[in-house]
Amino acid sequence: MSSAQDVEAMTKADTAPYVTFSLAEETYAIDVLQVQEVLKVTEIAPVPGVPDYILGIINLRGNVVTVIDARRRMGLDDRESDEASRIVIIDVDNQNVGILVDSVSEVVRISPDSVEPAPEVGNDDSSRFIQGVTSTEEGLTILVDLNRLLSDDEWAQLREL
Template sequence: MSEPNTQTNTAGTSSSFVTFSLAEETYAIDVLQVQEVLKITEIAPVPGVPDYILGIINLRGDVVTVIDARRRMGLPPRAPDDASRIVIIDIDNQNVGILVDAVAEVVQIDADSVDPAPAVGNDQSSRFILGVTSTEEGLTILISLEKLLSDDEWELVRSVG
């Protein structure tokens, strides 16, 4: 799969990202891949799938697979609450939902402010990181949706949804 078109490797450019929280940390994904943000809705479980696949939802007649971002990234599970959201993203012309703790805002991030992914944390979560940027509120971790849905997992998601 190709990397998102964020232009983070070109000096002097900036891109828009949607920020969200997971386990008290701030993460960001390329706004061009976000289709919409939904409040929690009923998720129908699908038997025999990995624990990070919560199930499927009906989105205006389309079946969309929903992934728990916490479980996928090796973070401790948490029950959804009023702030939880399902971020509908587009990967290879297919919609996928990602459950996050809360969605914050759309921000501009300058390519010059992005540092390479640190070699810390567990391998499960660090392999999804594109880079890190520092803001007045703290660190924001840029996530690669393509890495989050590596080829094996992506084929499984396609077969579910």
């Protein structure tokens, strides 16, 4: 192996893959190991009596999957779904959950050393879901902590249904 290949192998070993997506003109990333698949937006059946960030459920190959609106969950302005919108199916505690995002971009490798702690922005609702931020050539990428995104009391009750 040449030294360039050695460096590339070490670099890959020191990074982790993340799926990037956009919400309100910002770039976010989640651990690719938690992503099951990415779907075009399909019909979502509403469920009465759930928090407003839960859009409803979809049928994914015979399995019922709850879909949440990432914009609402993170306290961002609503936006109509369009051709670029996607539902990212993630696995959290062996349960599939769909997250509606504005668009999915690519898989990137992020070094843990490049991740800065989440900035303190007062009591901003979305900041509690941020694991950290990293700089890329395209700008800042915000790493989302899926466990926090799906860990409040309302969500715990829904997972028991």
